[in-house]
Amino acid sequence: MNDSTEHPLRDALHAQVRESGGDAAGARLAGLADGALRMARRRQRLVRAGAGVAVAAAVATAWVAVPDGTTPRGHVVQPAAGDSNGKAALMSLLPVTSSTERACAPGSGGYTVPARATHPELCVRTDRAKGMTGVRVASAKAVKSSIDGAWQVEVTLNAADRARFAALTGSIAPAPAPRNEFAIVIDGKLWGNPYVNRSITGGRLEIVGSFVGDLTSAAVHDLAHRLDPGT
Template identity: 75%
Template sequence: MNDSTEHPHHETLLHDALHAHVRESGGDAAGAHLAGLADGALRAARRRQRLTRAGVGVVAAAMVATAWAAVADGAAPRAHVVEPAAGNGTANTRKAAVPVSLLPVTSSEEHACAQGSRGYTVRATATRPAFCVRADRARGMTDVRVAAAKAGKSTVDGTWQVEVTLGPADRTRFASLTGSLAAAPAPRNEFAIVIDGELWGNPYVASSITGGRFEIAGPHVGDLTSATAHDLARRLDPGR
């Protein structure tokens, strides 16, 4: 065992030096205060020595650390107190991800939705007209917080998409929802993917999806770019 645990050497030297200073200065109030501090430091050192011998270990983390500032002769001593950190020192860095709604499609018509119809308009392209998708919120899954989302290219046609993974509870609900849609005629065998009030896709299902995963490719295949796919994945994934 080293001297720092066996003998409070530094505190003893400080104690003796401060008491000598008090005697030389005539015992004024500031000197008496410094001597009191030295006495306290020596008592703390001896107590730490006894705790170490008893196997208590380091207890400084549970105490307030006090650093004493140097003072000129005749000046009142000052102390800077460092309070221990609150909590366990870890911060919750997970952000609030954007929710997704997965809704059974009830109709799909080749025209833009009328204003106030509560449908979702899919814009026209050079090869396809605009169309209006309506969905049933009452039967769907609303405000779902996904477990994970990542952008990537489709292995089938190379277009950008976002692969979404659901949590355990939503995975069971999604399997039930897609199972109920699979036997329905088109377009009621589709589900609408709605994010922030916009339609991001309406894929059809042929059977119950039990794995808890689906892809967002946009209302039209090829709608997503690398930038839009990565941005959507970042917004959906709670870990990013």
């Protein structure tokens, strides 16, 4: 896919809207086409940017079926309050084992993503035994993406965790979706579940939420402050 605004599906849907006089259903379909194209182009630019960074970006999947004409948004979880010892928050990076269209049962260990206009309620389950838990990052900072201007937290791992992260992402990359995803869990909350297609050896990842534009400036700065050991 190139970065042109021309695309057969998009053009056909917009033509349908014009012919129908701009009815609501046609406009919603056109909005979905526009949103899917924006996400696909962002993914393409991120791939061209090279290896070494995992991004919790929006992925257009089969369950994104009811557009509302706006950019899809995922579950936004506010960070928990700092602990009494003032220690930096710990992060877990856990391989995803399943993602089903229902809320997780209480006590099941899964993470529920509430329903939105663009997707149903989801239960994301993970394998803690094969993941990385209790990760204290080397650094974390709030930044704005140079690609789309979305706020995100840029995390750098230490040398030991960098090797573990490379092994984790390398082991899940060949698996079919959603088992090629890993969950980013902080303070017991799901902050995103990006997919990978190769081992990530650079020791860096970016937290942008479940969908593009999920996180506000305040949420990103708060989370970076919670994670960074130097603050």
